[in-house]
Amino acid sequence: MSELSLVPLGDGAVRFPVPAEVDAAALLERLRAWPGVRDAVVTETHAAVSFDPAAPPVLEPAALLGLLDDVCRDRGRGSPREVAIKVRYGGEDLAAVAAAAGLSPGEVVALHVGRSYEVRLIGFLPGFAYLGGVDPRIVLPRRPAPRPRVPAGAVAIAGPYTGIYPMASAGGWHLIGSAVDFLPFTAEAGAELRLGDRVRFVPVGP
Protein backbone atom coordinates (compact mmCIF):
# COMPACT_ATOMS: atom_id res chain seq x y z
CA MET A 1 0.00 0.00 0.00
CA SER A 2 1.34 3.40 -0.89
CA GLU A 3 -1.53 5.66 0.09
CA LEU A 4 -3.87 5.56 2.99
CA SER A 5 -7.34 6.99 2.91
CA LEU A 6 -7.90 8.22 6.46
CA VAL A 7 -11.48 9.48 6.79
CA PRO A 8 -13.14 11.11 9.79
CA LEU A 9 -15.95 9.35 11.67
CA GLY A 10 -17.13 12.62 13.17
CA ASP A 11 -14.75 14.57 15.42
CA GLY A 12 -13.99 11.69 17.77
CA ALA A 13 -12.76 8.91 15.47
CA VAL A 14 -11.07 8.14 12.15
CA ARG A 15 -11.40 5.12 9.90
CA PHE A 16 -9.10 3.60 7.32
CA PRO A 17 -9.19 0.50 5.12
CA VAL A 18 -7.06 -2.49 6.09
CA PRO A 19 -5.50 -4.86 3.56
CA ALA A 20 -6.64 -8.49 3.59
CA GLU A 21 -3.12 -9.72 4.47
CA VAL A 22 -3.07 -7.91 7.79
CA ASP A 23 -2.70 -9.69 11.14
CA ALA A 24 -5.87 -8.18 12.62
CA ALA A 25 -5.04 -9.10 16.22
CA ALA A 26 -1.61 -7.47 15.98
CA LEU A 27 -3.11 -4.38 14.33
CA LEU A 28 -5.73 -4.08 17.08
CA GLU A 29 -3.12 -4.28 19.85
CA ARG A 30 -0.88 -1.71 18.17
CA LEU A 31 -3.79 0.71 17.66
CA ARG A 32 -5.03 0.33 21.23
CA ALA A 33 -1.52 1.14 22.47
CA TRP A 34 -1.28 4.28 20.26
CA PRO A 35 -0.94 7.38 22.47
CA GLY A 36 -4.26 9.22 22.79
CA VAL A 37 -6.39 6.35 21.42
CA ARG A 38 -9.36 5.45 23.65
CA ASP A 39 -10.89 2.62 21.59
CA ALA A 40 -9.97 0.66 18.50
CA VAL A 41 -12.10 -1.64 16.37
CA VAL A 42 -10.76 -3.77 13.50
CA THR A 43 -13.11 -5.48 11.05
CA GLU A 44 -12.23 -7.47 7.93
CA THR A 45 -12.19 -4.37 5.77
CA HIS A 46 -11.60 -1.38 8.06
CA ALA A 47 -10.07 -0.19 11.29
CA ALA A 48 -11.25 2.75 13.39
CA VAL A 49 -9.80 4.48 16.41
CA SER A 50 -11.77 6.68 18.82
CA PHE A 51 -10.36 9.46 20.98
CA ASP A 52 -11.22 12.57 22.97
CA PRO A 53 -12.17 15.12 20.28
CA ALA A 54 -10.51 17.86 22.33
CA ALA A 55 -7.19 15.98 22.31
CA PRO A 56 -6.95 13.96 19.09
CA PRO A 57 -3.95 11.66 18.72
CA VAL A 58 -1.33 12.29 16.06
CA LEU A 59 -2.29 9.90 13.26
CA GLU A 60 -0.17 10.56 10.20
CA PRO A 61 -1.00 8.40 7.17
CA ALA A 62 2.70 7.59 6.73
CA ALA A 63 3.00 6.28 10.30
CA LEU A 64 -0.16 4.19 9.92
CA LEU A 65 1.11 2.78 6.62
CA GLY A 66 4.30 1.74 8.39
CA LEU A 67 2.22 0.12 11.10
CA LEU A 68 0.13 -1.75 8.50
CA ASP A 69 3.32 -2.99 6.79
CA ASP A 70 4.60 -4.28 10.14
CA VAL A 71 1.42 -6.14 10.98
CA CYS A 72 1.14 -7.63 7.48
CA ARG A 73 4.59 -9.14 8.00
CA ASP A 74 3.44 -10.45 11.38
CA ARG A 75 0.64 -12.49 9.86
CA GLY A 76 1.09 -16.19 10.39
CA ARG A 77 4.04 -15.72 12.77
CA GLY A 78 2.22 -16.07 16.05
CA SER A 79 0.41 -19.24 16.99
CA PRO A 80 -3.28 -18.44 17.42
CA ARG A 81 -5.21 -19.66 20.43
CA GLU A 82 -7.28 -22.75 19.63
CA VAL A 83 -10.75 -23.00 21.15
CA ALA A 84 -12.99 -26.09 20.92
CA ILE A 85 -16.70 -25.45 21.47
CA LYS A 86 -19.24 -28.21 21.98
CA VAL A 87 -22.44 -27.85 19.94
CA ARG A 88 -25.74 -29.63 20.15
CA TYR A 89 -26.87 -29.47 16.52
CA GLY A 90 -30.51 -29.24 15.52
CA GLY A 91 -31.46 -25.56 15.59
CA GLU A 92 -34.73 -24.20 14.26
CA ASP A 93 -33.33 -23.51 10.79
CA LEU A 94 -31.23 -26.64 10.26
CA ALA A 95 -33.82 -28.25 7.99
CA ALA A 96 -34.34 -25.04 6.00
CA VAL A 97 -30.58 -24.56 5.59
CA ALA A 98 -30.26 -28.14 4.36
CA ALA A 99 -33.11 -27.64 1.89
CA ALA A 100 -31.64 -24.38 0.58
CA ALA A 101 -28.22 -26.00 0.14
CA GLY A 102 -29.61 -29.18 -1.44
CA LEU A 103 -28.15 -31.29 1.37
CA SER A 104 -29.41 -33.40 4.24
CA PRO A 105 -29.33 -31.92 7.77
CA GLY A 106 -26.60 -34.43 8.64
CA GLU A 107 -24.47 -33.21 5.73
CA VAL A 108 -24.90 -29.58 6.86
CA VAL A 109 -23.71 -30.56 10.35
CA ALA A 110 -20.76 -32.48 8.88
CA LEU A 111 -19.73 -29.45 6.80
CA HIS A 112 -20.04 -27.11 9.81
CA VAL A 113 -18.03 -29.42 12.06
CA GLY A 114 -15.40 -30.16 9.47
CA ARG A 115 -13.72 -26.73 9.43
CA SER A 116 -11.47 -24.64 11.59
CA TYR A 117 -12.76 -21.07 11.84
CA GLU A 118 -10.97 -17.80 12.52
CA VAL A 119 -12.33 -14.90 14.60
CA ARG A 120 -12.42 -12.21 11.92
CA LEU A 121 -14.17 -9.49 13.87
CA ILE A 122 -16.10 -8.86 17.06
CA GLY A 123 -19.17 -6.66 16.99
CA PHE A 124 -22.97 -6.45 16.72
CA LEU A 125 -23.35 -7.55 20.37
CA PRO A 126 -20.88 -7.67 23.27
CA GLY A 127 -18.76 -10.77 22.70
CA PHE A 128 -20.30 -11.69 19.32
CA ALA A 129 -17.44 -13.15 17.24
CA TYR A 130 -17.78 -13.39 13.48
CA LEU A 131 -16.08 -16.68 12.61
CA GLY A 132 -14.82 -16.85 9.04
CA GLY A 133 -14.19 -19.99 7.01
CA VAL A 134 -17.68 -21.40 6.46
CA ASP A 135 -17.87 -24.09 3.77
CA PRO A 136 -19.09 -22.39 0.56
CA ARG A 137 -21.79 -25.06 0.18
CA ILE A 138 -23.64 -23.67 3.23
CA VAL A 139 -23.08 -19.95 2.60
CA LEU A 140 -26.59 -18.41 2.57
CA PRO A 141 -27.88 -14.85 2.80
CA ARG A 142 -29.41 -13.79 6.11
CA ARG A 143 -33.05 -14.57 6.75
CA PRO A 144 -35.29 -12.05 4.96
CA ALA A 145 -36.74 -10.83 8.27
CA PRO A 146 -34.78 -11.03 11.52
CA ARG A 147 -36.27 -13.02 14.39
CA PRO A 148 -37.32 -10.76 17.26
CA ARG A 149 -35.60 -13.08 19.72
CA VAL A 150 -32.75 -15.52 19.25
CA PRO A 151 -31.79 -17.34 22.47
CA ALA A 152 -28.37 -16.94 24.09
CA GLY A 153 -25.96 -19.65 22.99
CA ALA A 154 -27.59 -20.21 19.58
CA VAL A 155 -25.06 -21.30 16.94
CA ALA A 156 -25.88 -19.71 13.62
CA ILE A 157 -24.63 -19.10 10.09
CA ALA A 158 -25.07 -16.20 7.66
CA GLY A 159 -23.05 -15.42 4.55
CA PRO A 160 -19.39 -16.36 5.02
CA TYR A 161 -19.67 -16.35 8.83
CA THR A 162 -20.75 -18.55 11.68
CA GLY A 163 -21.18 -17.36 15.26
CA ILE A 164 -22.69 -17.89 18.69
CA TYR A 165 -25.25 -15.44 20.09
CA PRO A 166 -23.78 -14.29 23.43
CA MET A 167 -27.15 -13.10 24.77
CA ALA A 168 -30.76 -13.23 23.74
CA SER A 169 -31.36 -10.63 21.05
CA ALA A 170 -33.02 -10.02 17.73
CA GLY A 171 -31.11 -11.71 14.93
CA GLY A 172 -31.27 -12.60 11.26
CA TRP A 173 -28.87 -15.55 11.10
CA HIS A 174 -29.88 -19.19 10.50
CA LEU A 175 -29.95 -21.19 13.72
CA ILE A 176 -28.38 -24.64 13.42
CA GLY A 177 -27.56 -25.58 17.01
CA SER A 178 -26.69 -24.40 20.49
CA ALA A 179 -23.37 -24.15 22.27
CA VAL A 180 -22.83 -26.38 25.32
CA ASP A 181 -20.71 -25.24 28.29
CA PHE A 182 -19.56 -22.11 26.47
CA LEU A 183 -20.49 -18.50 27.22
CA PRO A 184 -19.22 -16.06 24.57
CA PHE A 185 -19.61 -13.16 27.03
CA THR A 186 -19.71 -12.74 30.80
CA ALA A 187 -20.00 -9.64 32.95
CA GLU A 188 -16.89 -10.76 34.85
CA ALA A 189 -14.51 -11.37 31.94
CA GLY A 190 -16.09 -9.64 28.93
CA ALA A 191 -15.71 -11.25 25.51
CA GLU A 192 -14.37 -14.81 25.58
CA LEU A 193 -13.10 -14.95 21.99
CA ARG A 194 -10.48 -12.57 20.60
CA LEU A 195 -9.51 -11.53 17.10
CA GLY A 196 -7.41 -14.22 15.45
CA ASP A 197 -8.50 -17.11 17.69
CA ARG A 198 -9.11 -20.43 15.88
CA VAL A 199 -12.39 -22.15 16.71
CA ARG A 200 -13.50 -25.74 16.11
CA PHE A 201 -16.97 -27.11 16.80
CA VAL A 202 -17.39 -30.49 18.46
CA PRO A 203 -20.81 -32.14 18.08
CA VAL A 204 -22.39 -33.57 21.22
CA GLY A 205 -25.44 -35.81 21.56
CA PRO A 206 -28.95 -34.54 22.29
Add this chain to the structure above:
Amino acid sequence: MDPILEVVSVMGLATVQDAGRPGRMHEGIPPGGALVPELFGRANQAVGNPAGAPAIEWQGAITVMACEAPLVLATDEGRPWVAAVGERFTLEPSPSSAVRYLAVAGGLDVPEVLGGRGTLLVARLGGLSGRALRRGDRLSVGERPARDVIPPVARVGSPAAASTWAPEGPIRVVPGPDAERFSAASLPLLLSSCYRVSPLGDRTGTRLVGPPLGRCDADSGAPTPMVRGAIQVPAGGEPIVLGPDHPTTGGYPVIAVVLSADHGRLAARRPGAEVRFTAVTMEAAGRLAREGRAPTERS
Protein backbone atom coordinates in the same frame (compact mmCIF):
# COMPACT_ATOMS: atom_id res chain seq x y z
CA MET B 1 -27.35 2.71 58.73
CA ASP B 2 -26.13 3.40 55.24
CA PRO B 3 -28.32 5.77 53.28
CA ILE B 4 -30.59 4.30 50.62
CA LEU B 5 -32.49 5.89 47.75
CA GLU B 6 -35.71 3.99 47.22
CA VAL B 7 -37.63 3.99 43.95
CA VAL B 8 -41.25 4.37 45.14
CA SER B 9 -42.69 4.26 41.63
CA VAL B 10 -41.50 4.67 38.08
CA MET B 11 -43.26 5.28 34.79
CA GLY B 12 -41.25 4.66 31.62
CA LEU B 13 -37.64 3.57 31.36
CA ALA B 14 -35.27 4.52 34.20
CA THR B 15 -31.71 3.19 34.51
CA VAL B 16 -28.49 3.95 36.38
CA GLN B 17 -25.96 5.58 34.04
CA ASP B 18 -22.45 6.99 34.40
CA ALA B 19 -19.66 8.24 32.14
CA GLY B 20 -19.50 4.97 30.19
CA ARG B 21 -17.12 2.07 29.57
CA PRO B 22 -14.36 3.41 27.37
CA GLY B 23 -11.72 1.14 25.89
CA ARG B 24 -13.77 -2.03 25.33
CA MET B 25 -15.28 -1.55 21.88
CA HIS B 26 -12.97 -4.24 20.49
CA GLU B 27 -14.92 -6.73 22.65
CA GLY B 28 -18.18 -5.51 21.17
CA ILE B 29 -18.96 -3.45 24.29
CA PRO B 30 -20.43 -0.06 23.38
CA PRO B 31 -19.06 3.12 24.96
CA GLY B 32 -22.21 3.78 26.99
CA GLY B 33 -22.56 6.95 29.05
CA ALA B 34 -25.43 9.36 29.53
CA LEU B 35 -27.76 10.07 26.61
CA VAL B 36 -27.48 13.78 27.42
CA PRO B 37 -24.05 14.30 29.03
CA GLU B 38 -24.72 17.99 29.70
CA LEU B 39 -27.82 17.35 31.84
CA PHE B 40 -26.19 14.37 33.56
CA GLY B 41 -23.19 16.58 34.38
CA ARG B 42 -25.38 19.38 35.69
CA ALA B 43 -27.17 17.08 38.15
CA ASN B 44 -23.91 15.64 39.48
CA GLN B 45 -22.28 19.05 39.72
CA ALA B 46 -25.21 20.39 41.72
CA VAL B 47 -24.66 17.82 44.48
CA GLY B 48 -20.87 18.16 44.43
CA ASN B 49 -20.16 14.77 42.83
CA PRO B 50 -17.31 13.96 40.47
CA ALA B 51 -18.41 14.40 36.84
CA GLY B 52 -19.14 10.75 36.02
CA ALA B 53 -20.81 9.61 39.27
CA PRO B 54 -23.62 7.10 38.71
CA ALA B 55 -27.06 8.78 38.61
CA ILE B 56 -30.56 7.90 37.45
CA GLU B 57 -31.48 8.58 33.82
CA TRP B 58 -35.25 8.52 33.35
CA GLN B 59 -37.78 9.15 30.60
CA GLY B 60 -41.21 9.39 32.17
CA ALA B 61 -41.80 10.14 35.83
CA ILE B 62 -40.18 8.73 38.94
CA THR B 63 -40.96 8.97 42.64
CA VAL B 64 -38.08 8.52 45.09
CA MET B 65 -37.61 8.55 48.84
CA ALA B 66 -34.61 8.66 51.18
CA CYS B 67 -34.36 5.74 53.60
CA GLU B 68 -32.24 5.35 56.75
CA ALA B 69 -30.66 8.83 56.43
CA PRO B 70 -31.43 12.12 54.68
CA LEU B 71 -30.00 12.58 51.17
CA VAL B 72 -28.96 15.56 49.10
CA LEU B 73 -30.57 15.26 45.68
CA ALA B 74 -30.56 17.30 42.48
CA THR B 75 -32.07 16.89 39.04
CA ASP B 76 -30.74 18.26 35.77
CA GLU B 77 -32.29 21.59 36.79
CA GLY B 78 -29.19 22.00 38.95
CA ARG B 79 -30.78 22.91 42.31
CA PRO B 80 -29.85 20.61 45.19
CA TRP B 81 -32.27 19.94 48.04
CA VAL B 82 -32.31 17.86 51.19
CA ALA B 83 -34.64 14.86 51.11
CA ALA B 84 -35.70 13.93 54.63
CA VAL B 85 -36.15 10.27 55.50
CA GLY B 86 -39.51 9.01 54.25
CA GLU B 87 -40.39 12.14 52.29
CA ARG B 88 -41.48 11.31 48.73
CA PHE B 89 -40.47 13.34 45.70
CA THR B 90 -42.21 12.87 42.38
CA LEU B 91 -40.08 14.05 39.49
CA GLU B 92 -41.94 14.82 36.30
CA PRO B 93 -40.83 14.57 32.69
CA SER B 94 -39.33 17.69 31.19
CA PRO B 95 -40.99 19.51 28.30
CA SER B 96 -37.53 20.28 26.89
CA SER B 97 -35.73 16.93 27.17
CA ALA B 98 -36.58 13.32 26.39
CA VAL B 99 -34.56 12.16 29.38
CA ARG B 100 -33.78 13.64 32.77
CA TYR B 101 -31.25 12.93 35.51
CA LEU B 102 -31.37 12.56 39.27
CA ALA B 103 -28.07 12.69 41.13
CA VAL B 104 -27.55 12.02 44.82
CA ALA B 105 -24.62 13.43 46.80
CA GLY B 106 -22.11 10.58 47.03
CA GLY B 107 -23.35 8.95 43.84
CA LEU B 108 -25.29 5.71 43.50
CA ASP B 109 -23.13 2.92 44.87
CA VAL B 110 -23.54 0.25 42.20
CA PRO B 111 -20.70 -2.15 41.39
CA GLU B 112 -18.20 -1.50 38.64
CA VAL B 113 -18.62 -4.02 35.82
CA LEU B 114 -16.12 -4.13 32.95
CA GLY B 115 -14.85 -0.65 33.66
CA GLY B 116 -18.16 1.16 34.16
CA ARG B 117 -21.16 1.36 36.49
CA GLY B 118 -23.86 2.27 33.95
CA THR B 119 -26.60 -0.11 32.81
CA LEU B 120 -26.10 -1.86 29.48
CA LEU B 121 -29.52 -3.40 28.94
CA VAL B 122 -28.64 -5.60 25.95
CA ALA B 123 -25.97 -7.42 27.99
CA ARG B 124 -27.91 -7.17 31.26
CA LEU B 125 -24.93 -5.73 33.08
CA GLY B 126 -24.06 -2.66 35.14
CA GLY B 127 -26.37 -0.40 37.10
CA LEU B 128 -28.77 -2.29 39.37
CA SER B 129 -28.44 -5.97 38.37
CA GLY B 130 -28.16 -5.00 34.69
CA ARG B 131 -31.81 -4.01 34.43
CA ALA B 132 -34.16 -1.05 34.36
CA LEU B 133 -35.25 0.35 37.73
CA ARG B 134 -38.63 -0.67 39.08
CA ARG B 135 -40.88 0.06 42.01
CA GLY B 136 -39.38 -0.92 45.33
CA ASP B 137 -35.73 -0.90 44.21
CA ARG B 138 -33.36 0.24 46.94
CA LEU B 139 -30.15 1.86 45.72
CA SER B 140 -27.14 2.21 48.00
CA VAL B 141 -25.58 5.65 48.10
CA GLY B 142 -21.82 6.31 48.20
CA GLU B 143 -20.00 8.45 50.71
CA ARG B 144 -20.95 12.12 50.59
CA PRO B 145 -18.36 14.36 48.98
CA ALA B 146 -16.51 16.64 51.40
CA ARG B 147 -17.82 19.86 49.86
CA ASP B 148 -21.07 20.99 51.47
CA VAL B 149 -23.46 21.71 48.65
CA ILE B 150 -26.65 22.18 50.59
CA PRO B 151 -27.57 25.74 49.74
CA PRO B 152 -28.68 28.24 52.35
CA VAL B 153 -32.46 28.53 52.42
CA ALA B 154 -32.33 31.89 50.67
CA ARG B 155 -30.73 30.31 47.64
CA VAL B 156 -33.26 27.54 47.21
CA GLY B 157 -35.27 28.23 44.10
CA SER B 158 -32.62 30.45 42.58
CA PRO B 159 -32.10 29.80 38.88
CA ALA B 160 -29.77 27.00 37.84
CA ALA B 161 -26.25 27.89 36.88
CA ALA B 162 -26.25 29.85 33.65
CA SER B 163 -25.64 27.59 30.71
CA THR B 164 -25.43 28.22 27.03
CA TRP B 165 -26.46 24.62 26.35
CA ALA B 166 -29.71 24.31 24.42
CA PRO B 167 -30.98 21.36 22.42
CA GLU B 168 -32.68 23.48 19.75
CA GLY B 169 -31.09 24.43 16.44
CA PRO B 170 -29.26 22.52 13.74
CA ILE B 171 -27.27 19.39 14.56
CA ARG B 172 -23.71 19.63 13.26
CA VAL B 173 -22.27 16.73 11.28
CA VAL B 174 -19.04 15.80 9.54
CA PRO B 175 -19.93 14.22 6.16
CA GLY B 176 -18.69 10.73 5.33
CA PRO B 177 -17.16 8.23 5.61
CA ASP B 178 -19.28 6.25 3.11
CA ALA B 179 -20.10 9.01 0.59
CA GLU B 180 -19.46 6.69 -2.35
CA ARG B 181 -22.23 4.34 -1.23
CA PHE B 182 -24.89 7.05 -1.62
CA SER B 183 -26.45 8.75 -4.61
CA ALA B 184 -25.12 12.26 -5.28
CA ALA B 185 -28.41 13.80 -4.13
CA SER B 186 -28.40 12.14 -0.70
CA LEU B 187 -26.08 14.38 1.31
CA PRO B 188 -27.72 17.60 0.03
CA LEU B 189 -31.10 16.05 0.86
CA LEU B 190 -29.98 15.18 4.41
CA LEU B 191 -28.69 18.74 4.93
CA SER B 192 -31.76 20.50 3.51
CA SER B 193 -34.57 18.37 4.96
CA CYS B 194 -36.48 18.45 8.19
CA TYR B 195 -36.56 15.08 9.97
CA ARG B 196 -38.54 14.18 13.04
CA VAL B 197 -37.59 11.99 15.98
CA SER B 198 -39.39 8.64 15.84
CA PRO B 199 -40.81 7.19 19.07
CA LEU B 200 -39.03 3.91 18.26
CA GLY B 201 -35.57 5.06 19.35
CA ASP B 202 -33.71 3.93 22.46
CA ARG B 203 -30.19 4.09 23.90
CA THR B 204 -28.84 2.22 20.87
CA GLY B 205 -30.01 4.90 18.44
CA THR B 206 -32.35 7.73 17.50
CA ARG B 207 -34.55 6.85 14.54
CA LEU B 208 -35.56 9.67 12.26
CA VAL B 209 -38.63 10.02 10.07
CA GLY B 210 -38.34 12.04 6.87
CA PRO B 211 -37.18 11.97 3.26
CA PRO B 212 -35.47 8.64 2.49
CA LEU B 213 -31.85 8.89 1.40
CA GLY B 214 -30.94 7.05 -1.80
CA ARG B 215 -28.17 4.52 -1.71
CA CYS B 216 -26.29 3.15 -4.66
CA ASP B 217 -25.42 -0.25 -3.27
CA ALA B 218 -27.33 -3.14 -1.78
CA ASP B 219 -26.51 -4.07 1.82
CA SER B 220 -22.99 -5.36 1.46
CA GLY B 221 -23.28 -7.00 4.86
CA ALA B 222 -19.56 -6.45 5.55
CA PRO B 223 -19.50 -4.93 9.03
CA THR B 224 -17.42 -1.81 9.60
CA PRO B 225 -16.58 0.00 12.87
CA MET B 226 -19.33 2.26 14.25
CA VAL B 227 -19.28 5.20 16.67
CA ARG B 228 -21.85 7.18 18.62
CA GLY B 229 -23.34 9.81 16.32
CA ALA B 230 -22.90 7.79 13.11
CA ILE B 231 -25.89 8.35 10.81
CA GLN B 232 -26.59 4.89 9.42
CA VAL B 233 -28.91 4.49 6.47
CA PRO B 234 -30.65 1.11 6.11
CA ALA B 235 -32.15 0.01 2.81
CA GLY B 236 -35.42 1.87 3.52
CA GLY B 237 -33.48 5.16 3.48
CA GLU B 238 -34.61 6.63 6.82
CA PRO B 239 -31.59 7.50 8.95
CA ILE B 240 -30.70 6.12 12.37
CA VAL B 241 -28.28 8.13 14.53
CA LEU B 242 -26.34 5.77 16.80
CA GLY B 243 -26.61 6.36 20.55
CA PRO B 244 -24.33 5.45 23.49
CA ASP B 245 -25.27 1.73 23.51
CA HIS B 246 -24.85 1.27 19.75
CA PRO B 247 -23.55 -1.95 18.19
CA THR B 248 -19.79 -1.49 17.78
CA THR B 249 -19.94 -2.65 14.15
CA GLY B 250 -22.60 -2.40 11.49
CA GLY B 251 -23.22 -3.14 7.84
CA TYR B 252 -25.25 -0.09 6.81
CA PRO B 253 -23.43 2.80 5.13
CA VAL B 254 -22.82 5.97 7.16
CA ILE B 255 -23.62 9.23 5.39
CA ALA B 256 -22.32 11.58 8.11
CA VAL B 257 -21.43 11.61 11.81
CA VAL B 258 -22.84 13.98 14.44
CA LEU B 259 -20.25 16.07 16.33
CA SER B 260 -19.60 14.94 19.92
CA ALA B 261 -20.76 18.28 21.25
CA ASP B 262 -24.18 17.68 19.65
CA HIS B 263 -24.79 14.08 20.81
CA GLY B 264 -26.73 15.31 23.83
CA ARG B 265 -28.58 17.98 21.87
CA LEU B 266 -29.97 15.28 19.57
CA ALA B 267 -30.66 12.69 22.29
CA ALA B 268 -32.59 15.29 24.30
CA ARG B 269 -35.21 15.68 21.57
CA ARG B 270 -38.54 14.13 22.27
CA PRO B 271 -40.45 11.99 19.74
CA GLY B 272 -41.90 14.25 17.07
CA ALA B 273 -39.27 16.98 17.54
CA GLU B 274 -37.64 18.49 14.46
CA VAL B 275 -34.09 17.65 13.46
CA ARG B 276 -32.12 19.59 10.87
CA PHE B 277 -28.50 18.91 10.03
CA THR B 278 -25.70 21.23 9.02
CA ALA B 279 -22.27 20.18 7.77
CA VAL B 280 -18.99 21.36 9.28
CA THR B 281 -15.48 20.64 8.07
CA MET B 282 -13.11 18.50 10.12
CA GLU B 283 -10.98 21.57 10.81
CA ALA B 284 -13.97 23.45 12.22
CA ALA B 285 -15.04 20.37 14.18
CA GLY B 286 -11.59 20.10 15.78
CA ARG B 287 -11.60 23.77 16.71
CA LEU B 288 -15.06 23.47 18.27
CA ALA B 289 -13.97 20.42 20.24
CA ARG B 290 -10.91 22.16 21.66
CA GLU B 291 -12.73 25.37 22.53
CA GLY B 292 -16.26 24.47 23.37
CA ARG B 293 -16.47 21.38 25.48
CA ALA B 294 -17.69 21.52 29.04
CA PRO B 295 -15.57 19.49 31.46
CA THR B 296 -18.58 17.35 32.36
CA GLU B 297 -18.67 15.95 28.85
CA ARG B 298 -15.32 14.28 29.25
CA SER B 299 -15.38 10.64 30.05
